Amino acid sequence: MVAGSGKSNGEDNGTDTSAPQIEVRTLADLARVAGVSAGTVSRALAGKSLVNTETRERIQALARQYGFRPNQMASKLRSRRTGVIGVVIPLGHEKRQSISDPFFLTLLGHLADQLTDSGYDLMLSRAIPDGTTDWLERITGSGMVDGVLVIGQSDQSKIIDRVAANYRPLVVWGNHREGQVHCVVGTDNEHGGRLSAEHLIASGARRLAFLGDTTGIEIEMRHRGAAAAAQAAGLPLTHIPVALANAEMGPQIKAALAMPDLDYDGIVCASDLIAMSALRVLYETGRAVPDDTQIVGFDDLPLAAQTMPPLTTIRQEIGDGARVMVEKLKSRIEGEDTSSLAMAPTLIRRRTTLR
Amino acid sequence: MVAGSGKSNGEDNGTDTSAPQIEVRTLADLARVAGVSAGTVSRALAGKSLVNTETRERIQALARQYGFRPNQMASKLRSRRTGVIGVVIPLGHEKRQSISDPFFLTLLGHLADQLTDSGYDLMLSRAIPDGTTDWLERITGSGMVDGVLVIGQSDQSKIIDRVAANYRPLVVWGNHREGQVHCVVGTDNEHGGRLSAEHLIASGARRLAFLGDTTGIEIEMRHRGAAAAAQAAGLPLTHIPVALANAEMGPQIKAALAMPDLDYDGIVCASDLIAMSALRVLYETGRAVPDDTQIVGFDDLPLAAQTMPPLTTIRQEIGDGARVMVEKLKSRIEGEDTSSLAMAPTLIRRRTTLR
DNA sequence: CAATGAATTACAATCGATTGTACGACGCGT
DNA sequence: ACGCGTCGTACAATCGATTGTAATTCATTG
Structure with a gap:
């Protein structure tokens, strides 16, 4: 002994x-x-x-x-399994080279939780597709990760599709589109946009505006849904593009909403952040919310409940989304095939709309 | 040939x-x-x-x-350099197992930017010190990272200190304290707390309250600074602990501020999020800001400019902080020694205070 | 008592890239 | 024509853990 x-x-x-x-x-x-x-x-x-x-x-x-x-490197090399999941945020059409979108950040937090619980480490990459088209391959092909999660398609959908054709363990957060190869989990944005506009209409709004830049497909779909609802009701919807970046957003919205020939009594916002800015601008210009102008946000971030008045918004289930993404990714790592999922958004009624 | x-x-x-x-x-x-x-x-x-x-x-x-x-694994194994920096968020006294603090998330975003620019990958770990004390060693000793950044000390300062004694490439975001071994970058929280209270006093507030849970050292120091300023002016400061977690925060603040025997006309908030909640509660209870009650936040998150009225707050330079952390970490990886840095916070005057 | 087999452990190949050293080819000067 | 230096490339050891297979020990049984 x-x-x-x-x-x-x-x-x-x-x-x-x-x-x-x-x-x-x-x-x-x-x-x-x-x-x-x-x-x-x-x-x-x-x-x-x-x-x-x-x-x-x-x-x-x-x-x-x-x-x-x-030593993990030796272990991973030999066992051909890294226990690491790459999480990529493509900064596609966004010029600013910074991860700042609170929605993505929140999703990231949930993904970190889920992955940790599943015994995976998380490797975060910020990808700036600067002309090159191999930002994703650089990660999938490095042998450093067992799978990849992409947060937001931005305008890189085709590139993601191309990679997904050869690289199985890949799940994307974003908007599903017909004929898309890659597995995407996300909210039914068109449905969300429709809910938003319909609610405004049901609450009495007659002249609608949409606040948001539709370069990214997610927001484009929200706009499409809102436009469809407006058209169905025979009402006009004015599209006002504003950047998502915080710094420029305030002034842009201010300028846009102050345009003399612009007439509106209901605003569909592409995100809670935009809604929050709009709320402030309206307050400053003396328009009462919801009595003069009604507003609906999108995301239902925690801060949406803290605005004044509390924001009516379209809720995306971020936590559920993260869980589903990780589950599907694990299935794909096991070799199974998984289908895309568009989760139904829900309307959260608070006080920026009359009903 | x-x-x-x-x-x-x-x-x-x-x-x-x-x-x-x-x-x-x-x-x-x-x-x-x-x-x-x-x-x-x-x-x-x-x-x-x-x-x-x-x-x-x-x-x-x-x-x-x-x-x-x-193959990166093989490369890293042989070259004994991983090109990966571990970023750890210790969820110390916070019960909820989720990364949600918007300040940390924002800092994380900036760190991702900085590290990417320096050619490093970022490996994110959420550490839940569940009794065990080796959550940091698990990362530093894994041979998987060239260095480690810790976001927030929470109540784990001693453990971090112990690890730092043997592991050089480690930089921490948090509050510097006398006799601390590890290299910490952060805001001078005590100074910030003092600025906050002093500004309230200079703006005419006479009965101060501090909103925030002082279990973590950062907030404790903010409270200490505020208390010092109050004492210097011969004024009272009531400490009201409220959790940072979003879900419980609203009701807690509501209950706290509604206490009948509590008298205040100036509130020092431990974070912008708390301030935002307080703002809403005050509005609901019919107290005018800043006329009846003045409020100062902490952090100067982007959303601070979007509240109604816009929030006077103590600004932490998150971007600078991230840059400094990465610089110091790189120096330490090179074998140099670096000292801690407490950055001076600044007061941002907006409209929740009279001056 | 020898043979069989179960349980442990040692040995060596392997994962895939990196890097020091040896070796071969070429051009040059005398 | 021979020796020498330079350049380019091949060879082999190495990083450190994992894993299939061989070898050893020991108990058991016909």
């Missing part, structure tokens, strides 16, 4: 008695200390049953004592 | 003529195609000068043609 003890402190007791100061960096080091082979140590630490229970516990104790942790 | 060429296309031209469909996954594969050795391919792709210009370009062209990308 305690076979290794004699060995370990028998060899190097020339200097000091308690010898926990040998550097134990590698499996081989620990194997030497334990008096076994590296392979055995590997199996012992992995908890495999092939190794004697007693030996295993002894080795595990030694590992703890020396604070030994196996 | 071209010793290997006979080998490569002599063997496998039996099937088809144009052969771009050979799987080229490894350096060796590409070497075979190019008729050179793996070592040469490695050097060619790395752009080393040891290899003939012509050969190099030929190999690079082939790599592009076959869409070859070297």
Whole structure:
């Protein structure tokens, strides 16, 4: 019993008695200390049953004592499994090179939670498609991740499609479109846009405006839904493009809403952030919400409940979305095929609309 | 000359003529195609000068043609450099297992930008110190990252200190404290708290309240600064702890501010989010801001400019902070030593205070 | 008592790229 | 024509863990 003890402190007791100061960096080091082979140590630490229970516990104790942790690179190289999921945010049409969209950030937080719970690490990449079209391949082909999640398609849908044709473990957050190859999870944005406009109409609005830049497909679909609802009711809908970037948004909205020939009593906003800005602009210009002008946001971020008055908005289930994305990705890693999912958004009635 | 060429296309031209469909996954594969050795391919792709210009370009062209990308795991293992920085958010005293704090999320976004620009990848870990004390070692000791950034100390300062004693490339966002071993970058929270209270006092407030839970050291220091300013002016400051978690925050603040025996005309808030909630509660209870009650936030998140009225707040330079953190981390990776930095916060006057 | 087999453990190949060193070819000067 | 330096490339060791297979030990049984 305690076979290794004699060995370990028998060899190097020339200097000091308690010898926990040998550097134990590698499996081989620990194997030497334990008096076994590296392979055995590997199996012992992995908890495999092939190794004697007693030996295993002894080795595990030694590992703890020396604070030994196996090198992940070596492990991942050999086992051909990295335990890492790449999360990519393509900054497509957005000029500013910064991850700032609170919706994406919130989704990212939820993804981090889900992935951690599934035992995966998360590698975050900000991709700026600067003309090059291989920003995704750079990640999928690096051998560094077991799968990839893309947050938002931006205007890179075709590139994603091309990659997805050869790379299976890929799930995208965004708007599903006919004929799309890649697996996408997201909200039914058109439906959301329709809900928004319909609610405004039902609340008495007769002259609608849509606030948001429709370069990205998600917002384009929201606009389409709103436009469809307006058309069905025989009402006009004016499209006012405003950037998503926070800095420019305020002034842009201010300028847009102050246009003298623009007439509106109901605003469909492409995001809660836009709605919040609009709310402020309207307040400053003396228009009462919801009495003079009604507003509906999109996303239902936590802050939507904190505006004044609290924002009526279209809720996207971010937490559910993250969970579904991770589930589908895991299935795909297992080799299964998964279909896209468009989740139904819901209207959250608060106080920026009359009903 | 071209010793290997006979080998490569002599063997496998039996099937088809144009052969771009050979799987080229490894350096060796590409070497075979190019008729050179793996070592040469490695050097060619790395752009080393040891290899003939012509050969190099030929190999690079082939790599592009076959869409070859070297396996990162192997590369990192051999070169003992991962090009990855771990970013950890310790969820210390926060019960909810979710990354949601918008300030941290924003900082994370900036860090992602900075790290990307420096050629690093970012590996995100959410750490829930559930009794165990090795959540940091698990990351630093894994051999998977070249350095680690910790976002927020929470109540784990001692553990971080212990790790920092043996692990150099570590930089923390948080509040510097005397005798702290690890390198921390952050705002001078005490100063910020003082600025906040002083401004309220200068604006005429006489009965102060502090809204925020002081379990984390950052907020504790903000409270301390505010308390010092109040004491210096001979004024009272009531401490009202409220959680940071969004869900509970609203009702908690509502209950707290409605306490009948609580008297206040100036509120120091521990964060913009808290301030925003307070703003709403005050509005609902019919107290005018800033005329009846003045409020100062903390952080100066983008949304602070969008509240109604726009929020006077203490600005933390998140972008600068991220830049400094990454710079210091790079220095430490190079082996240099770096000192902590407490950045001076600034008061941003908007409309929730009278001056 | 030898043979069989179960349980452990050692040995060695492997994952794929990097890098130091050795080797061959070429041009040059004398 | 021979020796020498330069340039380019091949060869092989290496990073550190994993894993299939061989080898060892020990108990058991015909």
